[in-house]
Amino acid sequence: MARTQKSADDPRRRILDVAAAAFAASGFEGARVDQIAKRAAVNKAMLYYHVGDKDVLYETILLETIEDALARIAAATASSKTAEDRLRSTVATIADTARRHSHFAPLMLRELASGGATLPDRVMQRMRDVFQAVRDALEQGTRSGEFRAVDPVATHMFIAGSLLVLLAGGPIRRRIRQLTDVPKVSVADRSPADIASFVCDVVLEGLRPPAAPRALRRRTPLKKKN
Amino acid sequence: MARTQKSADDPRRRILDVAAAAFAASGFEGARVDQIAKRAAVNKAMLYYHVGDKDVLYETILLETIEDALARIAAATASSKTAEDRLRSTVATIADTARRHSHFAPLMLRELASGGATLPDRVMQRMRDVFQAVRDALEQGTRSGEFRAVDPVATHMFIAGSLLVLLAGGPIRRRIRQLTDVPKVSVADRSPADIASFVCDVVLEGLRPPAAPRALRRRTPLKKKN
DNA sequence: ATTCAGTTTAACTAAATGGTTAGCTGAACC
DNA sequence: GGTTCAGCTAACCATTTAGTTAAACTGAAT
Numbered sequence: 001m002a003r004t005q006k007s008a009d010d011p012r013r014r015i016l017d018v019a020a021a022a023f024a025a026s027g028f029e030g031a032r033v034d035q036i037a038k039r040a041a042v043n044k045a046m047l048y049y050h051v052g053d054k055d056v057l058y059e060t061i062l063l064e065t066i067e068d069a070l071a072r073i074a075a076a077t078a079s080s081k082t083a084e085d086r087l088r089s090t091v092a093t094i095a096d097t098a099r100r101h102s103h104f105a106p107l108m109l110r111e112l113a114s115g116g117a118t119l120p121d122r123v124m125q126r127m128r129d130v131f132q133a134v135r136d137a138l139e140q141g142t143r144s145g146e147f148r149a150v151d152p153v154a155t156h157m158f159i160a161g162s163l164l165v166l167l168a169g170g171p172i173r174r175r176i177r178q179l180t181d182v183p184k185v186s187v188a189d190r191s192p193a194d195i196a197s198f199v200c201d202v203v204l205e206g207l208r209p210p211a212a213p214r215a216l217r218r219r220t221p222l223k224k225k226n
Numbered sequence: 227m228a229r230t231q232k233s234a235d236d237p238r239r240r241i242l243d244v245a246a247a248a249f250a251a252s253g254f255e256g257a258r259v260d261q262i263a264k265r266a267a268v269n270k271a272m273l274y275y276h277v278g279d280k281d282v283l284y285e286t287i288l289l290e291t292i293e294d295a296l297a298r299i300a301a302a303t304a305s306s307k308t309a310e311d312r313l314r315s316t317v318a319t320i321a322d323t324a325r326r327h328s329h330f331a332p333l334m335l336r337e338l339a340s341g342g343a344t345l346p347d348r349v350m351q352r353m354r355d356v357f358q359a360v361r362d363a364l365e366q367g368t369r370s371g372e373f374r375a376v377d378p379v380a381t382h383m384f385i386a387g388s389l390l391v392l393l394a395g396g397p398i399r400r401r402i403r404q405l406t407d408v409p410k411v412s413v414a415d416r417s418p419a420d421i422a423s424f425v426c427d428v429v430l431e432g433l434r435p436p437a438a439p440r441a442l443r444r445r446t447p448l449k450k451k452n
Numbered sequence: 453a454t455t456c457a458g459t460t461t462a463a464c465t466a467a468a469t470g471g472t473t474a475g476c477t478g479a480a481c482c
Numbered sequence: 483g484g485t486t487c488a489g490c491t492a493a494c495c496a497t498t499t500a501g502t503t504a505a506a507c508t509g510a511a512t
Contacts (some may be wrong), residue, residue, distance in 0.1 A: 011489090011490095024339070025340060025341075025343065026255055026340065027253045027255060027256060027336070027339070027340075028256070029252055029253060029255055029256030030253060030254070030255030030256060032468085032469075032470090033469075033470060033471080034468085034469075034470085042490085043490065043491050043492080044470090044471085044491095045471090045472075045473085045490075045491070045492090046489075046490060046491085048470095048471070048472080049488090049489075049490080050489090053470075053471070054470070054471090105339075106338075106339035106340070107339075109335045109336070109338055109339040110253070110335070110336060110339045111398065112332075112335055112391055112394055112395060112398055113250070113253070113331075113332035113333075113335040113336045113339070113394060114251060114252065114253075114332070115251075115394075115396075115397025115398050115400075115401070116397065116398040116401050117251065117397075119401075124401060124402070124405065125405060127402075128402050128405050128406060131402060132406075151412050151413045151414070151424075152412075153399065153412035153413075153414050154392065154412045154413035154414040154421075154424060155428075157388070157391055157392045157395050157399070157414050158388040158391075158392065158424075158425065158428060159388075160391060161387040161388040161389070161390060161391025161392060161395075162383070162384040162385075162387040162388045162391075163387070164387060164391065165338055165383055165384075165386060165387025165388075165390065165391070166380065166383045166384065166387060168338055168339060168341075169338060169383050169387075170341075171341025171342065171343075172337065172338055172341050172342040173379070173383070174341075175341070175342050175345075175350060176350070176353075176354050176357060179350060179351060179354055180354060180358075186377050186378075186379035186380045187377045187379075187380035188377070188379050188380040188383050195380075198377075198380060198384075199384065201432070202381075202384060202428070202429065202432035203428065203432075205431050205432040206427070206428035206429075206431040206432060237459095258498090258499075258500090259499080259500060259501080260498085260499075260500085268460090269460060269461055269462080270500090270501085271460075271461070271462090271501090271502080271503085272459080272460065272461085274500095274501070274502080275458095275459075275460080276459095279500075279501070280500070280501090
């Protein structure tokens, strides 16, 4: 029992959650083991006892999140018929992963920034599988003619970039808003699901084959405000 | 003379360049002052003498880059008539800034990840001006009817996100490619100018008003490969 | 020769960091 | 009663870190 409990008073769980927030906020090198232990209300030695050193801590958090994302993507796309459905399901699932693990987007952005220099190989390989899922949907659409011939790598980076920045951009947007006193509400402030829809809408608009009849288009309605 | 020289043997210039690379690679907290001094081939005390402490170093680098970007955006958009021209010029200029200051995209991604927590106010304000430039183009297009009614904040985050990730994604793409042995070439591996065009193409496709005649569309041609 | 601002250096400090150790506790088990 | 053992703690350690100091060098003006 002691090994598998997932409740909030499981010290291991607490450590991982606190560490994820710390890594997201300050990066791997900026996060402080002492501070993580303190915030998780455990003695520092317990952190090493329950999880391992800083590298293991980091790898564990990333793997946990990515495995979760992969499992959900597989489940969500199992019944997808069209490429559009598949792309929307995949992107929505990634966005939902970011919602449930709020450290996900910041960590990915940091890894992008450092070129994955600190990414353990095991994590790298699973990340590639996530990338592959998006690319599969794109290539399926290209093959079937549902999408126009498209550069899958560039399009994937495009989707990943806009999605991650929209998801992680909340705090910085809030800071800018303070300076500009523009109290408007934007799609960017909506739920991850809405953000995923927005990204898919714009991208699908670009992926549609040139001659596709208008009637086929389906746009997720999103209230617009001035 | 000694104060304003910009050549490579100006120690201040060398320090700033090396530090920019270090901050981009490891983040503010991960970058090491000793290492920066060593790589710039100056005594550490010289770094403090010529530039200042780590915060000043960071702020100087960011401000330098952003001021440069702002000046170039102003110059590039001065003659823009249509909103599309203006948007393309702005985005292309930002991409070109990233080309000329290779640390720019990673630094921005990191700041996004941390919510701008470590951004000095002065930098924050100038960044806002860059954001404003993109948003101005979007709002001009919406007002003139050139673009459909669009969420300027979300669209801007969309553009910034895809652009930054495409620009900074080279190294991680290379690492993934090693694992997947997919030696394909993608738009993502082209020049910043091509990347900017690609982003603008996809976004403009989404911004086009629904009833716009096909003839008005202009797509930058980009070789497609399988 | 002296002065003097600008520049450079090696050596230093105080604090923080990641990681370890030896030992305590209390329940389970014989 | 004694042993075991996962869970836990306080104190410690070696190293690294950002930042400082005081002394010295340089080269031109006086």
